Amino acid sequence: MTDVQAVMAIARKDLLQELRSKAATVATVFFTATTLLMMAFALGRDQGVLASSTPGVLWVALVFAGVTAAAQSFQSDLEDGAFDQLMTYPVSRAAVYVGKLTANWLYLSVLGVLLAPVAVTLYGASVPGPAAYGLVALTVVLGAFGFAIVATFYAALTANLQAREALLPVLMFPIVVPIVLAAVRATEGALTAAGAPVWDWLLLLAGFDLVYFVVCAGLFHFVVDE
């Protein structure tokens, strides 16, 4: 049993659970749709303001949806002592973390890739060309990875707490600010054909992802072992 096989098995298990229960899907899809609509009303009728707000609104919706999805992924684990059972298997804690992270990342990436064209259409943002969609998709994948790294870690940390729903965003939002900032700037650059700065922000995003991944994977056993 290699760590890669364990990662795949845990990720497949989490995705299968979500596919069956749709617990996170129902909450996040309605939440992101509501966020997009409410922000559109709040920003007014100025087309310029709406278009320039597209990247920020997209990531605000994704970030809040990501919190819900990450929290849900651990709640289903805690039922009937299944997570306790999982942790008695000879699998490294880092593999458990990466497995759950992979499922959260894939889920958020798909949500983000589907949400981006909806946000662009709803807010009337101009897209320079087909390549811009590719850059936005790349930004979503990298941003979702960074966000999932932190969300999975903190969801595990707060899973057993009574006030977990309030604590999870409070604890993790300060940590994800650099990721959200870089993701918003990269999305903005892609939608305005800013050229080189997009890649600078994407590189920065990848750098944050790498640092957070190493730190969270290394510390995960402190979170789940008592």
Add this chain to the structure above:
Amino acid sequence: MSRVASSRDSQPDGPTGGSALSLRGVQRRMGRELVLAGIDLEVAPGRLVVLRGSNGSGKTTLLRLLATRLGPHAGTASVFGHDLVREADAVRRRVGLLSSSGGSYPVLTAAENLSLAMSLTGKGSQTAAGAALERVGLADAAAKQVRYFSSGMKKRLGLARQLLLDPELWLLDEPHAALDEEGKRLVDECLTEARSRGRTVLLASHEQDREYLAPDAVVELAGGRLRLVEQAREVMPS
């Protein structure tokens, strides 16, 4: 110290041979309460030991500690010679825990739960999984999601997982709870068979005088300490 020994003591069972499990002065707090206040226990391989104690006496804490879910705050503990803290992965390869809640994923089917266990342990096969489900009477429910199971069926599924993985040390937390009389007898038969295969069994149970279960020793956990209640084979308190 309670020492549960057997004629099979001489078999090599780990880096140091000897005991299946060995606890010396193990303490564990849960919050501010000292639940385990100095546990001394040594059990030889191939023995079946029943752990009794009132609600909240620390039986589950002790089992979770042996399954590496909790670390001791004081003392030393090893399973087949592997230190519970420093060699937790080696311990996990040889230990299997059946928790009181069953430990299965509700949204997965019975078969998928067993497949996950096989994937993560590298043990078992699809044929063996089918046979295990058949043995516990869940063959017809293999494709059914566990969330639709009764408590007894969840317990049977947990037992099927133990049979499938067949760990060297079986840890069972109230395995008879929620089961009908036939299910309880099934548990007893499986545990007796596991012992006959040389497996070591430690079960926390409230069930008294199980007709089909003949433990080698019964120990009681009270006040955070273990006391030997009865012995059927060689037991040597220190």
